[in-house]
Amino acid sequence: MNCTPRLEIDLDKIYHNAYTLVQRLNRRGISVTGVTKATLGSPDFANALLRAGVSSLGDSRIENIESMLHANVTSEMTLIRSPMITHAARVVKFADVSFNTEIEVIRQLSVEAQKADCIHRVLLMVELGDLREGIMPDDLIDIVSETCCLPNIVLEGIGTNLACRSGVSPDVSNMATLTELVNFIETTTSESINVVSGGNSANLTWALSGADTGRINNLRLGEAILLGRETLYRKPIANLHTDAITLIAEVIESKSKPSKPSGEIAQTAFGAKGATTDRGRVLQTILAIGIQDIDPEGLQGDKGIKICGASSDHLIIESTGRKLPIGAEVAFQLNYSALLRAMTSPFVGNMYKY
Numbered sequence: 001m002n003c004t005p006r007l008e009i010d011l012d013k014i015y016h017n018a019y020t021l022v023q024r025l026n027r028r029g030i031s032v033t034g035v036t037k038a039t040l041g042s043p044d045f046a047n048a049l050l051r052a053g054v055s056s057l058g059d060s061r062i063e064n065i066e067s068m069l070h071a072n073v074t075s076e077m078t079l080i081r082s083p084m085i086t087h088a089a090r091v092v093k094f095a096d097v098s099f100n101t102e103i104e105v106i107r108q109l110s111v112e113a114q115k116a117d118c119i120h121r122v123l124l125m126v127e128l129g130d131l132r133e134g135i136m137p138d139d140l141i142d143i144v145s146e147t148c149c150l151p152n153i154v155l156e157g158i159g160t161n162l163a164c165r166s167g168v169s170p171d172v173s174n175m176a177t178l179t180e181l182v183n184f185i186e187t188t189t190s191e192s193i194n195v196v197s198g199g200n201s202a203n204l205t206w207a208l209s210g211a212d213t214g215r216i217n218n219l220r221l222g223e224a225i226l227l228g229r230e231t232l233y234r235k236p237i238a239n240l241h242t243d244a245i246t247l248i249a250e251v252i253e254s255k256s257k258p259s260k261p262s263g264e265i266a267q268t269a270f271g272a273k274g275a276t277t278d279r280g281r282v283l284q285t286i287l288a289i290g291i292q293d294i295d296p297e298g299l300q301g302d303k304g305i306k307i308c309g310a311s312s313d314h315l316i317i318e319s320t321g322r323k324l325p326i327g328a329e330v331a332f333q334l335n336y337s338a339l340l341r342a343m344t345s346p347f348v349g350n351m352y353k354y
């Protein structure tokens with residue numbers, strides 16, 4: 001018996017998405033770092049990406065990198081969030097490369113790398129307008145110069161991250177700025193910059209547009225592989241699967257009920273206002289999953305299934321035409337927000353299948 005609720009992850013479709021993107025980007029001179037964080041570093045997912053030809057794996061959590069290594073995933077590992085300074089020893093032990101923006105942290109990585117007698121590679125992230133992580137361009141030369149001098153530290157390259165916090169779109173202009181910064185570093189410091197990591201799934205429209213890619217030779221992709229969509233407008237990417245992942249939840253109540261609540265209406269469990277319109281009686285179904293496990297806004301049911309509300313442990317749907325039987329399984333597609341929450345809920349199982 002399969003457990004419910006669960007995520008079903010079709011690894012053939014994941015492989016196809018990753019392989020297709022790797023091929024298209026390689027033709028543009030861009031390698032792909034496969035980002036595993038949304039799956040909490042699942043070894044099945046990671047191995048599918050490696051078979052598809054990603055050049056390395058990236059994760060924002062050192063714990064996920066450790067669990068992939070523990071499961072014998074063989075790959076270069078990149079920590080794509082700035083390390084906590086208190087994690088420096090773990091970072092040099094388990095990650096080959098880390099993304100950094102604070103010289104204090106890089107100094108500590110150097111201390112720990114000396115203790116561990118290993119080389120740790122550092123990629124410096126630059127702020128280009130989205131106002132999440134990144135060194136201000138004016139401060140870059142100083143940080144590059146110090147980084148290159150630190151014992152047991154090698155400068156891997158530079159990168160940027162757009163779209164995630166403010167929705168700033170990667171485009172010809174900010175990507176050209178990144179290339180100019182690379183050239184500027186090389187002429188000012190005589191260091192050579194090998195890896196230029198231009199961004200995430202939000203960069204695909206730019207990267208595949210035919211525009212000059214300049215010095216950018218790497219992207220870090222998670223969501224586009226998982227969900228088959230670009231992330232600026234969430235449009236499907238040509239020839240990718242948008243249904244590689246399905247959420248399955250189970251019916252625990254199924255009744256014909258009024259559509260309009262009765263009584264004085266105040267706040268709901270999550271502060272929203274309850275329904276006020278009367279649509280007569282409806283076929284109302286409760287599924288055993290809730291806001292603790294998913295983002296109800298990010299679920300898409302099959303035709304005839306409408307999501308009407310949710311509380312911590314209940315998802316309320318309406319079905320047209322048919323009453324859903326108790327114990328029945330109902331399937332949904334998920335957006336990134338719903339997927340993240342489902343992956344991190346201990347109440348939702350994972351089923352990786354071929």
Ligand SMILES: *Cc1c(COP(=O)(O)O)cnc(C)c1O
Nearest residue numbers: 035080161200201220221222223
């Ligand atoms: C999560 C993350 C990515 C991957 O983003 P997707 O939108 O899932 O492709 C890339 N880079 C950094 C720094 C990230 O944190």
